[in-house]
Structure formats: structure tokens, C-alpha cells
Amino acid sequence: MKRIAFHDREKEMKEIRAILDAEPSLITFVYGPINSGKTTMISHLIEELSDEYAPFYVNLRGRFITDYEDFLNVLFEIDEDGGVDNVTEYAKSILKDLGAVSGIPIPINLFEQIFEKKDKSKDMFKYIERFFVEISKKRTPVLIIDELQVIGDLKVDDLLIYKLFNFFIRLTKELHLAHVFAISSDSLFIEDVHSEAMLEDRCRYLPVDDFDRETTTAFLEEYGLSDEEKELAWHHCGGKPICLVELINAEEREKKVNGMLTLRTGEIETRLKLVKELGDEMMIGSRCCDVSYEKLASTLKMFLTRDEIGMNEVDEVSKRYLVKENILFVDPLTTMMKPQSRLNLLAVREVMKDV
Ligand SMILES: Nc1ncnc2c1ncn2[C@@H]1O[C@H](COP(=O)(O)OP(=O)(O)O)[C@@H](O)[C@H]1O
Numbered sequence: 224m225k226r227i228a229f230h231d232r233e234k235e236m237k238e239i240r241a242i243l244d245a246e247p248s249l250i251t252f253v254y255g256p257i258n259s260g261k262t263t264m265i266s267h268l269i270e271e272l273s274d275e276y277a278p279f280y281v282n283l284r285g286r287f288i289t290d291y292e293d294f295l296n297v298l299f300e301i302d303e304d305g306g307v308d309n310v311t312e313y314a315k316s317i318l319k320d321l322g323a324v325s326g327i328p329i330p331i332n333l334f335e336q337i338f339e340k341k342d343k344s345k346d347m348f349k350y351i352e353r354f355f356v357e358i359s360k361k362r363t364p365v366l367i368i369d370e371l372q373v374i375g376d377l378k379v380d381d382l383l384i385y386k387l388f389n390f391f392i393r394l395t396k397e398l399h400l401a402h403v404f405a406i407s408s409d410s411l412f413i414e415d416v417h418s419e420a421m422l423e424d425r426c427r428y429l430p431v432d433d434f435d436r437e438t439t440t441a442f443l444e445e446y447g448l449s450d451e452e453k454e455l456a457w458h459h460c461g462g463k464p465i466c467l468v469e470l471i472n473a474e475e476r477e478k479k480v481n482g483m484l485t486l487r488t489g490e491i492e493t494r495l496k497l498v499k500e501l502g503d504e505m506m507i508g509s510r511c512c513d514v515s516y517e518k519l520a521s522t523l524k525m526f527l528t529r530d531e532i533g534m535n536e537v538d539e540v541s542k543r544y545l546v547k548e549n550i551l552f553v554d555p556l557t558t559m560m561k562p563q564s565r566l567n568l569l570a571v572r573e574v575m576k577d578v
């Protein structure tokens with residue numbers, strides 16, 4: 224297995240550096256298709272940050288969060304030895320050796336106090352704000368929440384996500400206290416965010432898409448792929464970093480891409496077959512909607528001759544279903560919709576060619 228070094232992202236990193244150089248004023252939503260390299264880019268950024276900044280990174284991916292208590296456990300990094308119950312003192316002490324932290328450090332006794340409170344969200348935000356106020360005397364806090372959509376639907380009294388957005392607005396636009404980056408691969412979630420009135424003029428969007436052709440070629444060149452192999456990679460994987468890494472590491476590259484394509488074609492075929500034979504339903508808000516095989520098929524057929532389509536060219540149920548199944552990605556900023564990857568586009572074409 225070859226060690227793969229971080230590649231490129233010059234344009235995105237430049238944009239992020241400009242954001243970090245300025246006073247915090249907007250929430251930044253980092254979005255893009257699955258496996259386009261969002262987490263990798265943010266991890267690289269954290270490593271690169273000078274000690275002017277204090278990054279706090281929380282990844283909700285794969286975390287099973289059903290209530291506040293689960294969320295608190297993920298958001299905070301509990302300090303078992305931190306026997307202080309004064310936030311300011313604690314923040315001061317932690318500033319001395321603030322290494323790579325996952326989550327916001329909190330002494331165990333303060334954590335337990337929040338846990339016992341009825342209105343946990345109020346106390347948790349109050350703690351973070353005080354903690355950041357102290358940290359910000361020496362360094363600028365940078366709060367990064369990856370896979371934020373995980374708590375998108377979590378309801379406790381109100382939707383937690385709204386409380387979080389309010390808090391993020393307070394940290395940025397109102398107090399200019401911390402930079403906030405929220406990352407998501409879930410394009411339906413980003414679409415909701417984009418149409419959310421409370422976030423209007425309070426956030427910006429930073430797309431992180433698959434590599435373009437030039438970047439892909441340069442990436443593959445570093446690992447000695449031949450022109451023929453580069454062509455093969457671009458045709459099948461486009462600029463999807465995860466797919467390119469798999470090819471770099473593969474013994475037989477042609478066999479590998481064909482295998483990947485056959486697998487994805489089979490998956491999409493089965494998905495459609497299931498809808499055709501058994502039907503399917505999906506929730507949109509509180510409504511349960513029928514998924515129509517015919518409408519799905521006519522949506523996917525559009526990709527026989529096109530690489531992307533307008534998101535409003537298809538019915539809402541088909542759009543949401545295909546996005547939820549990770550076949551399509553919708554970009555609410557450009558209002559365009561395309562397969563999650565080049566491999567998905569080829570698989571869709573393979574499935575639809577004789578339908
Ligand atoms: N800039 C990059 N340079 C090298 N490899 C990358 C890069 N971005 C992503 N990758 C590879 O692709 C994989 C998936 O990327 P990841 O950051 O997890 O995607 P996302 O968070 O957008 O879903 C990574 O594990 C890594 O192997």
C-alpha cells in the first residue's frame with residue numbers, strides 16, 4: 224500500500240485562509256458530493272494552522288445520536304483530571320498545552336452539572352461561549368462540526384439544529400468570537416440550510432467537489448501511472464479522490480475499475496428493481512410519499528445524454544429518493560443535479576441503456 228500524500232485543494236484552502244484572516248462574521252458551510260475530500264481537506268487545514276488559532280473538531284459521522292445526552296458526549300471532550308469548576312480558570316490552564324483536541328474540552332464536574340440541568344442546551348452553549356471568550360484572549364477559536372446533518376432531524380423540545388444555528392450566529396455575526404465551519408455530504412440537508420430564512424446573510428458556502436481533470440492527472444502522475452492508466456482512471460473515476468487512491472493501490476487497474484463499475488451498476492439495478500416490484504415510500508417533512516418507478520426511470524434516463532440536469536426538471540420525490548440513495552447529488556447553489564461520481568454516471572447509463 225502506497226502512502227498517499229495530501230494533494231492540491233489550493234483554491235479551497237486559499238478561500239479558507241482568507242476567511243480565517245478576517246474577523247469571524249459568517250458561518251461557513253462546506254459541502255460537496257460523498258468522498259470528495261471534505262474531511263481530508265479540513266484535517267489538513269487543522270494540521271497546518273498556526274498557533275494563532277485553536278481548532279476544535281467534532282465529527283458526528285457514524286455517531287448514534289438520539290438525544291441531548293448523546294450529543295453532549297460527542298461535542299465535549301471530558302477532562303477527567305480537570306477538577307476545576309470555573310470555566311475561565313479551566314480555559315486558561317488548557318491554553319498552555321492545547322494539542323489536537325476532538326471536541327471541546329470540559330472538566331468532568333462542569334460536564335456533569337450541564338448533564339443534570341433541565342435546559343441542557345442553554346447551559347452547554349453558555350459554557351462554550353465562556354470557554355471561547357477566554358481562549359480568544361490568546362488564540363482565535365475555530366469550531367468545526369463534520370457531518371452536521373446527523374442531528375438535522377433531532378427533536379428535543381425544538382429542533383436542536385435551530386438552537387445550534389442560533390448559537391453559531393451568536394459566535395460569528397454577533398460576537399465575532401469564533402470561526403464556525405459546518406461540513407456535510409448530505410445535499411438535501413444543504414438544500415434545507417440554503418432555504419432556511421434564519422440563516423440568510425449569516426452564512427457562506429464553500430463547495431468541495433471532486434478534482435478537475437488537470438488536478439486528477441497531476442495526482443496520478445505523482446504515483447507513476449502511465450498515460451493509458453490516467454485515461455482509464457479519468458474515464459471511470461473522474462476526479463473522485465477515494466476512487467483514484469484505490470486505483471493507485473490496485474495491482475491490476477483495468478480489472479479494478481471494471482469491478483467497481485459492475486458492482487455499482489448491480490446496486491443501482493437492484494434498487495430500481497425493488498421499487499418496480501415492491502414500490503417504495505419516503506417521508507418528505509411529515510408526509511409519506513409514494514416513489515414512482517416510472518418517474519425514477521425517466522429521471523435517470525436524462526443522464527444517458529447529459530452529465531447534469533437542472534434540479535427542477537424532475538419531480539421532488541424522485542429527486543429526493545435518488546439523492547437519499549446516494550445516486551445523485553444536488554447543488555442548491557447552482558440548482559444543478561448530477562450523479563455522486565463519474566462511476567455513478569457510468570453505472571446509471573449502463574442500467575438505463577436498455578430500459
Ligand atoms: N486532497 C486529497 N489528497 C489525497 N487524497 C485525498 C484527498 N482528498 C480525499 N482523499 C482521499 O479520499 C478519501 C475520501 O475523502 P474524505 O475526505 O473522507 O471525503 P468526504 O469527507 O468529502 O466524504 C480519503 O480517505 C483519502 O484517501
Ligand SMILES: [Mg+2]
Nearest residue numbers: 261262263369
Ligand atoms: Mg467526510
